[in-house]
Amino acid sequence: MADDDLPKRATVHDVARAAGVSLATVDRVLNGRPGVRPETAERVAAAIGTLDFRRDLSASLLARSRDLTVTFLIPRGHNAFMERLADAVRRQGRGLARARVRLDVVDVPPFDGRALADALDALQPRDCDCAVVVAPDDRWAHAGIERTSRRGVAVVTLVSDVPGSARRAFVGIDNVAAGRTAASLLGRFCHEGAIGLIAGSQALQDHAERIAGFREVLAAEFPTIAIAGPLEGRDDDRLTGDRLAELLDRYPRLAGLYSVGAGTAGLVAGLAVLPDARRPRVVVHELTDASRGGLRTGLVDVVLDQHPDREVAAAIGVARALAGDPNARIRPEPIELGVYLRDNLAGAESAGGERE
Amino acid sequence: MADDDLPKRATVHDVARAAGVSLATVDRVLNGRPGVRPETAERVAAAIGTLDFRRDLSASLLARSRDLTVTFLIPRGHNAFMERLADAVRRQGRGLARARVRLDVVDVPPFDGRALADALDALQPRDCDCAVVVAPDDRWAHAGIERTSRRGVAVVTLVSDVPGSARRAFVGIDNVAAGRTAASLLGRFCHEGAIGLIAGSQALQDHAERIAGFREVLAAEFPTIAIAGPLEGRDDDRLTGDRLAELLDRYPRLAGLYSVGAGTAGLVAGLAVLPDARRPRVVVHELTDASRGGLRTGLVDVVLDQHPDREVAAAIGVARALAGDPNARIRPEPIELGVYLRDNLAGAESAGGERE
DNA sequence: CTGAAAGCGCTAACAT
DNA sequence: ATGTTAGCGCTTTCAG
Numbered sequence: 102m103a104d105d106d107l108p109k110r111a112t113v114h115d116v117a118r119a120a121g122v123s124l125a126t127v128d129r130v131l132n133g134r135p136g137v138r139p140e141t142a143e144r145v146a147a148a149i150g151t152l153d154f155r156r157d158l159s160a161s162l163l164a165r166s167r168d169l170t171v172t173f174l175i176p177r178g179h180n181a182f183m184e185r186l187a188d189a190v191r192r193q194g195r196g197l198a199r200a201r202v203r204l205d206v207v208d209v210p211p212f213d214g215r216a217l218a219d220a221l222d223a224l225q226p227r228d229c230d231c232a233v234v235v236a237p238d239d240r241w242a243h244a245g246i247e248r249t250s251r252r253g254v255a256v257v258t259l260v261s262d263v264p265g266s267a268r269r270a271f272v273g274i275d276n277v278a279a280g281r282t283a284a285s286l287l288g289r290f291c292h293e294g295a296i297g298l299i300a301g302s303q304a305l306q307d308h309a310e311r312i313a314g315f316r317e318v319l320a321a322e323f324p325t326i327a328i329a330g331p332l333e334g335r336d337d338d339r340l341t342g343d344r345l346a347e348l349l350d351r352y353p354r355l356a357g358l359y360s361v362g363a364g365t366a367g368l369v370a371g372l373a374v375l376p377d378a379r380r381p382r383v384v385v386h387e388l389t390d391a392s393r394g395g396l397r398t399g400l401v402d403v404v405l406d407q408h409p410d411r412e413v414a415a416a417i418g419v420a421r422a423l424a425g426d427p428n429a430r431i432r433p434e435p436i437e438l439g440v441y442l443r444d445n446l447a448g449a450e451s452a453g454g455e456r457e
Numbered sequence: 458m459a460d461d462d463l464p465k466r467a468t469v470h471d472v473a474r475a476a477g478v479s480l481a482t483v484d485r486v487l488n489g490r491p492g493v494r495p496e497t498a499e500r501v502a503a504a505i506g507t508l509d510f511r512r513d514l515s516a517s518l519l520a521r522s523r524d525l526t527v528t529f530l531i532p533r534g535h536n537a538f539m540e541r542l543a544d545a546v547r548r549q550g551r552g553l554a555r556a557r558v559r560l561d562v563v564d565v566p567p568f569d570g571r572a573l574a575d576a577l578d579a580l581q582p583r584d585c586d587c588a589v590v591v592a593p594d595d596r597w598a599h600a601g602i603e604r605t606s607r608r609g610v611a612v613v614t615l616v617s618d619v620p621g622s623a624r625r626a627f628v629g630i631d632n633v634a635a636g637r638t639a640a641s642l643l644g645r646f647c648h649e650g651a652i653g654l655i656a657g658s659q660a661l662q663d664h665a666e667r668i669a670g671f672r673e674v675l676a677a678e679f680p681t682i683a684i685a686g687p688l689e690g691r692d693d694d695r696l697t698g699d700r701l702a703e704l705l706d707r708y709p710r711l712a713g714l715y716s717v718g719a720g721t722a723g724l725v726a727g728l729a730v731l732p733d734a735r736r737p738r739v740v741v742h743e744l745t746d747a748s749r750g751g752l753r754t755g756l757v758d759v760v761l762d763q764h765p766d767r768e769v770a771a772a773i774g775v776a777r778a779l780a781g782d783p784n785a786r787i788r789p790e791p792i793e794l795g796v797y798l799r800d801n802l803a804g805a806e807s808a809g810g811e812r813e
Numbered sequence: 814c815t816g817a818a819a820g821c822g823c824t825a826a827c828a829t
Numbered sequence: 830a831t832g833t834t835a836g837c838g839c840t841t842t843c844a845g
Contacts, residue, residue, distance in 0.1 A: 160515075
């Protein structure tokens with residue numbers, strides 16, 4: 102059979118006994134509350150270490166009659182991907198409600214570190230254990246994350262990282278690898294000429310990383326192909342359409358196009374009016390109605406997807422781990438980059454859960 | 458902000474009060490234990506209904522100082538896919554250990570309903586809450602599942618269903634859709650001639666369903682293409698290689714090949730020695746070293762994958778739901794069918810978790 | 814057949 | 830600065 106040994110998890114009682122203190126004291130050091138002499142705290146910490154004690158999160162929530170609450174701050178413009186992300190949060194929130202986990206969604210204006218910081222500052226530890234943010238990499242965001250962490254609300258970055266900030270973890274795809282993949286595909290598709298780049302904003306870490314990865318592979322493996330841009334469409338459909346028009350104006354024979362951010366609907370609309378002969382090979386990000394449509398009609402060749410539902414699940418996992426031990430070093434589960442051609446779109450569409 | 462109303466979940470106390478009985482009685486009906494007059498039980502059940510009470514699984518486990526234990530019965534031959542499955546269980550088991558969830562793996566001989574039934578019969582409710590089985594669809598398996606369920610151990614089928622049995626749920630891909638996808642691809646790849654089918658065993662529900670889906674689409678959309686087989690390779694590398702040789706003997710100009718089961722390493726080895734001109738278009742199942750290699754070298758055109766790690770996660774979800782309420786009607790999250798060509802293999806390889 | 818009470822691991826008033 | 834104690838929601842003896 103397969104019955105293993107049960108190493109009998111250590112409890113607060115065990116720790117208290119080992120450290121020669123009471124439960125209350127253990128609890129105090131466990132939760133970093135004041136009122137413990139440093140040397141006592143040291144003894145307790147030692148006991149925790151040797152016993153390999155880890156607090157039982159469920160029991161903790163039960164005792165506090167409190168839910169683990171995770172707040173997702175999501176930039177909302179007219180961005181289909183962010184809608185998908187918010188949907189994923191709401192859907193998983195329903196399932197987790199009965200497991201003492203509460204998921205909140207807060208809308209924040211896109212590309213606005215200051216507004217994000219304001220939203221973060223509104224979060225109090227008494228009604229939010231962990232904030233999950235899709236943030237620009239600017240100084241306001243840095244400062245907001247810093248303050249929020251200090252206040253006792255853990256911060257996790259999602260989709261786009263804010264490196265060097267006080268965020269406890271980043272959950273998302275390897276964006277450099279995504280850019281490399283795009284270059285590897287477009288490089289093979291286009292034998293000469295120029296490939297246009299349209300990003301949302303280079304202030305976004307994810308977009309910047311994708312562009313870096315793209316440049317890298319193109320320079321190394323396809324040195325004869327030039328790069329046009331990057332232009333910035335601010336993840337907006339209309340602006341992205343405008344950028345495409347400019348690009349085609351300047352490069353009438355554009356061989357390829359890598360759309361690094363959102364605004365795909367505008368992009369596809371712009372491509373649709375081109376004569377066949379002028380149509381570039383196109384790689385875009387995120388499975389949405391617009392990108393699926395593009396794949397089917399042949400206007401888009403490849404869609405790279407970051408599986409927002411898995412990202413949400415991973416972020417919740419991080420929040421749990423952090424709630425169990427605020428000092429834990431976190432290794433979020435990596436998120437797989439989805440690569441979809443028209444031919445394997447069926448597989449993605451048969452997936453459950455995703456709507457609209 | 459995003460603060461919702463908190464509808465204050467009902468507890469056993471609420472139920473007891475509403476039904477005018479004590480906690481102990483509520484607990485008895487909750488767990489189907491004897492010693493409750495039918496009419497009392499009725500009152501309690503009514504209270505549970507009107508209050509929409511759902512037991513708190515974590516609190517229950519805590520009170521019983523017991524882990525939720527889920528036992529995976531996995532057929533082990535020389536089958537790379539089953540190894541992946543077992544790996545996924547072990548990996549997730551590590552993470553869940555601290556959350557009062559224990560995952561066990563029991564090896565059973567492949568293609569052997571009787572052995573499976575024996576393994577099931579060995580499971581007692583005192584040390585197993587839920588059995589997850591990859592089972593053949595034969596009468597021994599049916600009987601074993603029946604007895605095990607009666608004994609109070611819930612049974613869930615994984616990968617391949619045993620329809621009509623006492624299993625509480627099936628977790629896996631839509632195998633008919635998988636077969637249809639294979640036909641849709643191979644139909645387009647091959648313009649005439651015959652497509653060979655090699656399965657593990659048609660006694661396996663999943664293989665039978667794939668074949669049915671395949672036949673369906675081929676007949677409807679590609680009526681000029683013939684089907685050779687299915688032959689059975691029993692998911693074994695050597696036997697599968699032998700079947701391929703027979704097939705190529707009988708159909709020297711085989712246009713396509715759909716490998717419905719495992720044994721891919723043997724298949725790829727057999728394909729490698731063919732002169733280019735005789736090489737059929739090939740669709741196989743499951744991402745493994747052999748199938749990845751086949752994709753890279755061009756011997757395999759498409760790999761259909763069922764994401765074993767997600768299947769394991771879904772099965773655990775079902776086990777939880779069942780432990781919370783043994784009579785719950787379960788809707789397992791659907792598992793997405795992965796479709797991999799050489800071109801998008803990179804995406805799958807960058808996925809985390811999978812080792813060896 | 815049914816109820817009272819103790820306890821699972823953790824927390825939070827309330828003492829000391 | 831530290832300890833005592835009463836629960837959180839559920840289960841489980843042990844009485845009645």
